[in-house]
Amino acid sequence: MRTPIAPNQKSAFQARLLERYKQVRGFSEQLTSTLTAEDMLVQSMPDVSPTKWHLAHTSWYFETFILSECWPEYTPFHPEFCFIFNSYYNAVGPQYSRPARGFLSRPSLEEVRAYRAHIDRWMIELLQSELESLSPERLGVLELGLHHEQQHQELMLTDIKHVFGHQPLQPSFHEKKHSPSEAPPALSWSSHDGGVHWLGFEGDTFAFDNESPRHQAFLQPFSLASRLITAGEYMDFINDRGYQQSAHWLSDGWATLQQTEWTAPEYWFKRDDEWWLYSLSGPRPVDPHEPVCHVSFYEADAYARWAGKRLPTEAEWEHIASQHPCEGHFADDGHFHPRGASSAPQQTTQQLFGDVWEWTSSPYSPYPGYTPPSGAVGEYNGKFMCNQMVLRGGSCATSHDHIRPTYRNFFHPPARWQFSGIRLAQDAH
Numbered sequence: 001m002r003t004p005i006a007p008n009q010k011s012a013f014q015a016r017l018l019e020r021y022k023q024v025r026g027f028s029e030q031l032t033s034t035l036t037a038e039d040m041l042v043q044s045m046p047d048v049s050p051t052k053w054h055l056a057h058t059s060w061y062f063e064t065f066i067l068s069e070c071w072p073e074y075t076p077f078h079p080e081f082c083f084i085f086n087s088y089y090n091a092v093g094p095q096y097s098r099p100a101r102g103f104l105s106r107p108s109l110e111e112v113r114a115y116r117a118h119i120d121r122w123m124i125e126l127l128q129s130e131l132e133s134l135s136p137e138r139l140g141v142l143e144l145g146l147h148h149e150q151q152h153q154e155l156m157l158t159d160i161k162h163v164f165g166h167q168p169l170q171p172s173f174h175e176k177k178h179s180p181s182e183a184p185p186a187l188s189w190s191s192h193d194g195g196v197h198w199l200g201f202e203g204d205t206f207a208f209d210n211e212s213p214r215h216q217a218f219l220q221p222f223s224l225a226s227r228l229i230t231a232g233e234y235m236d237f238i239n240d241r242g243y244q245q246s247a248h249w250l251s252d253g254w255a256t257l258q259q260t261e262w263t264a265p266e267y268w269f270k271r272d273d274e275w276w277l278y279s280l281s282g283p284r285p286v287d288p289h290e291p292v293c294h295v296s297f298y299e300a301d302a303y304a305r306w307a308g309k310r311l312p313t314e315a316e317w318e319h320i321a322s323q324h325p326c327e328g329h330f331a332d333d334g335h336f337h338p339r340g341a342s343s344a345p346q347q348t349t350q351q352l353f354g355d356v357w358e359w360t361s362s363p364y365s366p367y368p369g370y371t372p373p374s375g376a377v378g379e380y381n382g383k384f385m386c387n388q389m390v391l392r393g394g395s396c397a398t399s400h401d402h403i404r405p406t407y408r409n410f411f412h413p414p415a416r417w418q419f420s421g422i423r424l425a426q427d428a429h
Contacts, residue, residue, distance in 0.1 A: 014127065014128075014131050017127055017131075017142075018124065018127045018128065020146060021123060021124070021127060021146065022124075024146045024149050024150060025116070025120060025149065027150075027153060027399070028054075028055060028058065028149060028152075028153055028156070029116075031153055031156055031157065032051055032055065032156065034173070034174065035051060035160065035173075037052075037108070037109040039051065039160065039163065039164075040052040040055075040109055041102065041104075041105060041109075042102060042163045043099075043101050043102025043163075044159075044162050044163045044166050045162065045417075046098065046099035047415065047417065048159040048162050048163065048417070049098070049101050049155065049159055050101055050102055050104070050159075051156050051159065051160055052104075052109050052112050053085065053101045053104065054152045054155060054156050054159070055112050055113070055116060056081070056084075056085045056107070056112045056115055056116075057085045057087055057152065058145075058148065058149040058152050059085075059115055059116045059119040060081060060082070060085035060086065061145045061148055061149070062119050062123055062142075062145055063076060063077065063081075063119055064082065064086075064089075064092060065141050065145065065376070065377070066123065066126070066134075066138065066141065066142055066145065067119070067122050067123065067126070069138065070126065070130075070133050070134060070138060071122070071126065071130070071133070074122065077115050077118050077119070078107070078115070081107075081115065083095065083096060084096050084104065084107075088379065089376045089379050090379065091375065091376035091378075091379060092376050141377060143206050144206075144208075144377065144380070147206060147208070147402060148380075150398075150399050150402040151402075153331070153397075153399065154331070154395070154397045154398055154399075157173075157280065157331070157336055157397040158397060158417055158418050158419065159417075160173060160280075161173070161267075161278075161280050161417070162417045164278070164280070165266075165267050165278040170278050170282060170283050171282070172280070172281050172282040173280040173281070173336070174280060174281060174334070174336070175281060176280075176281040176334070176335060176336070176337075177281075178279070178281065178284055178287070178337075180287055180289070181287055181289035181290045181339055181340025181341075182289060182340060182342075182343040183289050183343060184227055184230060184289055184340055184341040184342075184343060185226070185227070185341065185342075185343060185344075187225055187226060187227065187233075187424075188225075188226040189223040189224065189225060189226065189426070190223060190224050190226060190320070190348075190349055191221070191222075191223045191428060192219070192221065192222055192223065192224070192316075192319070192320070192428075193221050194218070194219040194220045194221040194222060194428070195218070195219060196216050196217070196218050196219075197216065197217060197219060197315070197319050198214060198215070198216055199214065199215060199216070199217050199315055199318055199319070199367075199406075200212050200213060200214035200215055200367055200406055201214060201404075201406040202214045207404065207406060207407075208380070208381055208407070208408070209370075209372065209373055209378075209380065209381055209382070210366070210367075210370070210381040210382070210385075210408050211367075211406040211407065211408060212367065212370065213367055213368070213369045213370060215367055215368050215369065217315045219313075219315060219316060219319060220427065220428070221427070221428030222312070222316055222425055222426065222427055222428055223425065223426050223427075223428060224312060224316065224317075224320050224349060224423070224424075224425050225309075225349075225423050225424040225425065226349055226350060227341040227349070227350045227351050227423075228291040228292075228338075228341065228350075228351045228355060228356060228358070228421050228422065228423055229291065229292055229303065229421065229422040229423070229424065230288060230289055230290065230291060230292060230340070230341075231286050231287060231288050231289075231290055231291070231292045231293075232288025232289060233292070234265070234292040234295075234303060234422075235275065235286075235288065237302075237303050237306050237307075238263070238264055240306070242302060242303065242306050243257065243262060243263050243264075245306075247305075248302040248303075248305045248306045249298065249301075249302045249305075250298060250301060250302075252298070252413065253296075253297075253298030253299075253301065253302060253413070256296075256298055256413075256414050257298070260414075262299070265277075265292060265293065265294045265295045265299070265416065266294035266295075266416045266417060267279075267294055268286065274286075279336075279337050280336045280337065281336075281337070287340070289340040290337075290338055290339060290340045291338040291339075291340070291341075291351065291355050291356050291421045291422075292356075292421055292422060293337075293338050293356050293419055293420070293421050294416050294417065294418070294419065294420065295359075295416055295420060295421065295422065296413060296414050296415060296416040296420070297359050297389045297411075297413040297414075297415075297420075298413055298414060299416070300359040300420070300421070300422045301359070301361070303422055304422070304424055307424060309424040309425065309426045310361060310424070310425055310426060310427075311359055311360055311361040311422070311423075311424070311425060312358075312360055312361065312423060312424075312425035313360055313361055313362050313425075314360040314362040314390045314392060314408065315362070316360075316425060317352075317358065317360055317392045317393070317423075318392065318405055318406060320349060320352070321352045321353070321392065321393065321405040322405040322406075324348060324349065324352050324353075324405075326353050326400075326403060326404060326405065327353060327354075328351060328352070328353035328354025328355055328393075328394070329354040329355050329396050330353075330354045330394065330395075330396065330398055330399060330400040330403070331396065331397050331398055331399050331400075332399060332400045333396070335396060336396055336397060337396055338354075338355035338356050338395070338396050338419065338421065339355060339396075351423075352393055353393050353394050353403060354393070354394055354395065354396060354398065354400075354403075355393075355395060355396055355419075355421070356393075356395050356396070356419050356420055356421030357391040357392070357393060357394065357395045357409055357418060357419060357420045357421065358391060358392050358393045358420075358421060358422070358423045359389060359391055359420060359421075359422065360389065360390045360391065360392060361389075362389065362390045363388070363389060363390070364384070364385055364386075364388040364389060364390050364408070364410035365385050366382065366385055370382070384410065387412060388410040388411060388412055388413075389410065389411065389412075389413055390408050390409065390410055391409040391410065391411065391418075391420060392407070392408070392409065393407075394407065395418070395419035395420075396419055397419050
């Protein structure tokens with residue numbers, strides 16, 4: 001919960017909040033500026049949402065949890081939008097079927113943009129003239145809404161990549177010339193003694209509720225790899241028939257593999273007997289020096305077993321990451337594709353932040369003492385703590401000011417349309 005704002009700090013706080021609101025909302029418009037109305041309607045699989053839906057849903061959040069709650073005179077933009085653009089908040093009311101979002105030819109893109117403009121006018125007026133009407137709790141909900149929109153900006157990129165990447169023309173989302181990565185340094189290992197360490201968020205800045213409470217955890221001695229696994233190293237797994245040998249795979253992973261017939265990461269394909277991939281700037285040959293990307297938890301775990309290693313736990317990952325600056329290749333760069341590790345000699349672990357989300361071996365579950373917040377926002381994270389695995393570190397589709405060492409992302413084990421990759425760990429010998 002936010003503490004009340006002192007009168008002498010109100011003006012500066014108001015200016016910062018207004019600027020951040022405009023910046024976050026503007027980035028959504030920037031990301032979608034080159035897409036056609038047809039592009040923004042397609043739903044290429046149930047996990048993907050149409051871009052138009054993302055733009056409307058993020059506006060629905062501010063309408064539902066800020067404007068309708070704080071201003072009695074506010075009239076909803078459209079009486080049916082609460083149903084159409086509610087994602088999963090049962091406390092708010094029923095929701096339109098997620099797998100059927102691609103059927104929503106109406107409202108039109110023009111009407112969705114008018115909806116966003118309507119919400120922005122009301123929100124900016126609220127922040128400029130009625131900031132006092134927002135309690136500390138409601139300010140927290142507003143800040144959550146900004147980070148919520150940043151999550152959906154990442155989903156806009158991952159979802160439109162799936163839409164474009166599974167079309168015969170494989171169109172380019174943006175024009176960005178590919179610069180081949182340098183050969184990375186040989187994989188090395190940082191040893192850690194283990195012991196009792198503090199984990200979880202601590203501070204007075206923003207964090208999601210699932211990052212708390214801060215607590216102690218015991219770690220056995222372990223080693224963490226110095227960098228991410230590259231596409232070239234993953235090719236070795238493919239060439240060694242890694243996708244054909246059940247010994248490397250968890251039972252659920254092997255069953256999924258038989259059903260899906262995967263033979264390589266998502267977006268990889270063969271052209272003239274060479275591996276190519278689809279990137280958001282179009283198809284191109286696989287760069288063996290950049291991080292392997294778009295692999296499921298099952299593939300990451302199978303690769304680790306094949307290599308004679310394992311995936312790190314989220315506690316191991318966070319313990320190391322908290323000792324490093326939160327630097328890397330993020331969505332702010334406008335590249336939207338992972339880049340290779342630095343070839344210069346390094347004394348510290350590389351690529352902990354940005355590039356690709358790193359699968360861990362930890363199931364997504366509550367920290368000791370965790371209690372979801374009351375009300376509808378309590379549905380944001382807590383009710384998904386089942387049958388999912390934790391990923392850490394952010395990716396090239398994540399905004400830099402949205403990530404931190406304690407951030408816990410989570411997806412189902414077969415998911416691979418996200419920018420997800422591999423870092424190895426091993427027990428101390």
